[in-house]
Amino acid sequence: MLLAGLLALTATCLAADEGAAPPAEYSGMAPKICLNCHGEKGALPAHEILMTPMALTGDPNTPFGEGNHACEGCHGPSKAHVMSMGREAPGFLFDETTASEDQNAICLDCHQQETRFHWPGSTHNIEGVTCVSCHSVHQPDDPVLALETQPQVCFQCHKEQRAQFLRQSRHPVQTSSNAYSHTGLLACTDCHNPHGSDGPGLLRRNTINEQCYDCHAEKRGPYLWEHQPAREDCTNCHTPHGSNHPNMLVARSPWLCQQCHAAPFHPSSAYSGVDVPPNDFDQRVVGKACMNCHNQVHGSNHPSGIRLTR
Numbered sequence: 001m002l003l004a005g006l007l008a009l010t011a012t013c014l015a016a017d018e019g020a021a022p023p024a025e026y027s028g029m030a031p032k033i034c035l036n037c038h039g040e041k042g043a044l045p046a047h048e049i050l051m052t053p054m055a056l057t058g059d060p061n062t063p064f065g066e067g068n069h070a071c072e073g074c075h076g077p078s079k080a081h082v083m084s085m086g087r088e089a090p091g092f093l094f095d096e097t098t099a100s101e102d103q104n105a106i107c108l109d110c111h112q113q114e115t116r117f118h119w120p121g122s123t124h125n126i127e128g129v130t131c132v133s134c135h136s137v138h139q140p141d142d143p144v145l146a147l148e149t150q151p152q153v154c155f156q157c158h159k160e161q162r163a164q165f166l167r168q169s170r171h172p173v174q175t176s177s178n179a180y181s182h183t184g185l186l187a188c189t190d191c192h193n194p195h196g197s198d199g200p201g202l203l204r205r206n207t208i209n210e211q212c213y214d215c216h217a218e219k220r221g222p223y224l225w226e227h228q229p230a231r232e233d234c235t236n237c238h239t240p241h242g243s244n245h246p247n248m249l250v251a252r253s254p255w256l257c258q259q260c261h262a263a264p265f266h267p268s269s270a271y272s273g274v275d276v277p278p279n280d281f282d283q284r285v286v287g288k289a290c291m292n293c294h295n296q297v298h299g300s301n302h303p304s305g306i307r308l309t310r
């Protein structure tokens with residue numbers, strides 16, 4: 001029956017306007033007419049979108065809701081495409097021939113909620129990344145929305161970060177070549193909002209430290225004796241993704257500490273003329289080096305913890 005309708009339409013079209021390109025009009029028959037050719041067995045099957053939340057016909061806000069043109073809500077008025085049996089392109093193409101702002105505008109027409117409020121000024125928008133660079137709207141389980149598969153979507157463009165998450169000490173994010181248990185598994189979006197944020201580096205929180213305290217609350221303090229660099233920025237000493245040094249450190253102790261505490265004698269300060277015990281070289285470089293004694297590097301709450309030793 002659908003095919004009959006299609007043939008009738010084709011006939012009318014050919015009779016009325018032979019040769020000239022028909023104006024951009026809706027076929028008015030999506031999704032059924034489209035699925036005639038783009039069904040399970042067709043070339044370029046597209047039926048799976050009907051299994052996604054965006055295909056709920058009962059919800060007037062979805063593309064498939066009353067009056068929203070279904071497939072053509074995204075693919076544009078495609079009567080010509082239908083009439084030409086697919087030879088003419090659909091009304092709107094999600095590929096490199098269409099500017100990224102125009103592609104995003106289709107989605108933003110309906111998606112302007114809270115989490116994407118920062119999209120206009122976000123790095124991804126500015127870099128020309130489109131909604132559909134990350135989202136597979138035709139797939140029933142959009143991989144970027146699931147904890148286990150999300151990182152792979154990001155790694156398509158962020159190869160360097162993939163390498164970081166393969167290092168010996170790293171945050172437990174799923175990469176293709178590690179097999180974590182699901183306990184404690186993190187997604188990029190535990191820390192980042194890919195749609196944009198107020199914070200640096202698309203972080204969900206306003207500062208790096210606020211982001212870390214989300215899960216490492218015990219490092220927030222306040223401490224009786226603060227260690228200034230920890231209060232200031234955790235990444236003074238830690239990489240956020242992964243490192244080949246234990247505890248995701250940017251360098252091994254004692255070198256880590258000596259980046260800032262540079263004097264060759266102990267105590268390590270620029271004007272220390274005296275050797276305060278211990279000045280045993282071995283103690284300062286073996287094992288946990290400086291942390292053999294200064295084991296409260298994040299801050300101390302002990303009354304005599306001023307030197308971060310207890």
Ligand code: HEC
Binds near residue numbers: 027033036085087090
């Ligand atoms: C009579 C068969 C037929 C119907 C009906 C049909 N299409 Fe197509 N469609 C095709 C063919 C054939 C192609 C492949 C064209 C090509 O390879 O260049 C295609 C390609 C497409 C593409 C990919 C275009 C590209 O260049 O990337 C989209 C999107 C599309 N159709 C959407 C639709 C929509 C939406 C409808 C319903 C309004 C629809 N089609 C109805 C046959 C059809």
Ligand code: HEC
Binds near residue numbers: 070135
């Ligand atoms: C929410 C917007 C949206 C709706 C609704 C939608 N599509 Fe698409 N479609 C896209 C986007 C974006 C792409 C390109 C990227 C991709 O494949 O995910 C695409 C790609 C396609 C392609 C090309 C696939 C390929 O393998 O190259 C076809 C054909 C297609 N859609 C047909 C349809 C049909 C038929 C419907 C209705 C049943 C439909 N689309 C509904 C957004 C949509």
Ligand code: HEC
Binds near residue numbers: 054
């Ligand atoms: C006509 C309005 C409309 C358009 C156009 C539209 N969407 Fe949606 N979309 C919705 C509604 C309504 C929902 C279901 C409720 C919700 O999650 O917000 C939805 C759901 C989603 C979801 C969540 C899916 C899930 O599995 O939970 C994603 C992701 C999404 N849309 C992305 C897109 C992208 C990308 C585009 C552009 C290619 C787009 N949408 C175009 C209305 C639309």
Ligand code: HEC
Binds near residue numbers: 104107113116134194
């Ligand atoms: C860089 C990748 C990326 C881009 C680009 C992107 N998204 Fe998302 N989107 C995600 C991820 C990841 C999630 C899951 C968020 C979460 O789990 O906190 C998501 C979630 C969503 C959701 C469903 C959950 C919600 O927050 O309501 C919608 C709808 C959505 N995105 C729409 C869009 C639209 C529209 C655009 C373009 C303006 C876009 N996205 C661009 C990665 C992206």
Ligand code: HEC
Binds near residue numbers: 203
């Ligand atoms: C289509 C390519 C692409 C995809 C997919 C992609 N990104 Fe990006 N992303 C970029 C580009 C381009 C930049 C800007 C240059 C750079 O920093 O590498 C960027 C930058 C970033 C930044 C740094 C932002 C800043 O302001 O410094 C973060 C964080 C980020 N992306 C996270 C993600 C996450 C998380 C995902 C997956 C949900 C993702 N990206 C998916 C292309 C992509």
Ligand code: HEC
Binds near residue numbers: 154187241
């Ligand atoms: C535990 C929190 C956390 C997780 C999980 C996380 N990131 Fe990050 N990411 C950060 C922090 C912190 C920065 C540094 C921000 C800054 O310096 O402004 C960062 C920076 C980035 C940058 C900017 C370039 C750079 O390396 O400084 C990109 C791109 C990025 N992350 C991508 C990702 C991707 C992709 C994932 C998931 C595979 C991910 N991140 C998971 C915390 C995280």
Ligand code: HEC
Binds near residue numbers: 234247
């Ligand atoms: C969303 C939660 C979350 C956030 C946010 C987070 N972490 Fe973690 N962090 C974890 C989990 C989970 C582990 C692994 C714990 C385990 O293996 O027992 C971990 C482990 C660590 C470790 C120990 C690594 C090792 O090899 O033992 C360090 C150091 C660390 N995180 C630092 C940071 C820093 C710095 C930040 C901020 C940039 C941060 N974390 C943000 C969840 C988080």
Ligand code: HEC
Binds near residue numbers: 238249295
């Ligand atoms: C001055 C360097 C330095 C700074 C700054 C720093 N850390 Fe650490 N962190 C270390 C060292 C060294 C270790 C290993 C401790 C050990 O071996 O005794 C460590 C270990 C950790 C661990 C794993 C072991 C544990 O104690 O739970 C976490 C989690 C952690 N740091 C989080 C943070 C967070 C969050 C911040 C920011 C508030 C931060 N660090 C700032 C040096 C630092």
Ligand code: HEC
Binds near residue numbers: 236297306
């Ligand atoms: C990014 C620079 C930086 C790094 C790296 C760093 N520190 Fe510090 N540290 C400081 C600053 C700044 C102070 C505060 C100095 C002051 O108050 O005079 C401080 C104070 C201290 C104190 C207390 C000294 C005093 O005078 O009360 C100790 C002990 C200490 N650091 C040990 C360490 C150890 C051990 C490491 C390596 C795990 C380390 N620091 C790494 C910058 C750093």
Ligand code: HEC
Binds near residue numbers: 269277289309
């Ligand atoms: C064997 C234990 C031990 C080791 C190892 C050690 N320290 Fe100390 N450090 C101390 C003690 C004890 C003090 C306190 C001396 C005092 O109260 O006057 C101190 C004091 C300090 C101070 C404060 C100096 C001042 O001027 O008040 C700094 C900074 C410091 N250490 C850094 C380091 C660094 C960096 C390393 C590694 C290269 C290190 N320490 C290794 C025991 C140690």
